[in-house]
Amino acid sequence: xxxxxxxxxxxxxxxxxxxxxxxxxxxxxxxxxxxxxxxxxxxxxxxxxxxxxxxxxxxxxxxxxxxxxxxxxxxxxxxxxxxxxxxxxxxxxxxxxxxxxxxxxxxxxxxxxxxxxxxxxxxxxxxxxxxxxxxxxxxxxxxxxxxxxxxxxxxxxxxxxxxxxxxxxxxxxxxxxxxxxxxxx
Numbered sequence: 001x002x003x004x005x006x007x008x009x010x011x012x013x014x015x016x017x018x019x020x021x022x023x024x025x026x027x028x029x030x031x032x033x034x035x036x037x038x039x040x041x042x043x044x045x046x047x048x049x050x051x052x053x054x055x056x057x058x059x060x061x062x063x064x065x066x067x068x069x070x071x072x073x074x075x076x077x078x079x080x081x082x083x084x085x086x087x088x089x090x091x092x093x094x095x096x097x098x099x100x101x102x103x104x105x106x107x108x109x110x111x112x113x114x115x116x117x118x119x120x121x122x123x124x125x126x127x128x129x130x131x132x133x134x135x136x137x138x139x140x141x142x143x144x145x146x147x148x149x150x151x152x153x154x155x156x157x158x159x160x161x162x163x164x165x166x167x168x169x170x171x172x173x174x175x176x177x178x179x180x181x182x183x184x185x
Contacts, residue, residue, distance in 0.1 A: 005100035015175040032163035041155040042089040062143040119181035129163030
């Protein structure tokens with residue numbers, strides 16, 4: 001049985017025609033695509049307590065459905081008692097079906113659980129068609145049991161696209177359903 005995530009189907013059915021019309025692409029292959037979603041979580045307290053890093057790995061595995069890679073420090077910083085090579089975070093890169101599944105859960109389930117949510121800020125574009133935003137609490141994901149969480153951590157989510165401009169990327173992510181703040185101009 002072949003499984004295709006609903007957002008993947010939506011991309012070809014709704015997003016491609018809408019963006020083709022808006023930006024007047026001559027070919028459907030010009031329409032920007034979502035290549036990958038990268039999720040990073042910095043765990044600076046892992047220097048003191050190694051258990052925090054292990055729980056971050058477990059939590060990230062539950063959230064994304066993929067085992068994360070442990071990130072290590074690149075240099076010594078004496079003020080933070082940090083040595084080169086010490087584990088300080090976890091990261092996951094999602095592609096394909098897992099990427100679309102995560103995006104769908106993020107849009108439909110996790111983001112609506114954010115307290116006092118006003119919309120995602122549209123200031124996280126890098127000028128090359130990629131977008132990054134931060135989440136302050138990992139407990140917005142329903143896969144996590146709140147009682148088992150040792151420490152509330154935030155995470156950064158980066159959307160890497162083939163868009164050439166930030167405007168194209170913004171429209172692509174809006175078409176997928178990311179709730180950006182309404183801008184009054």
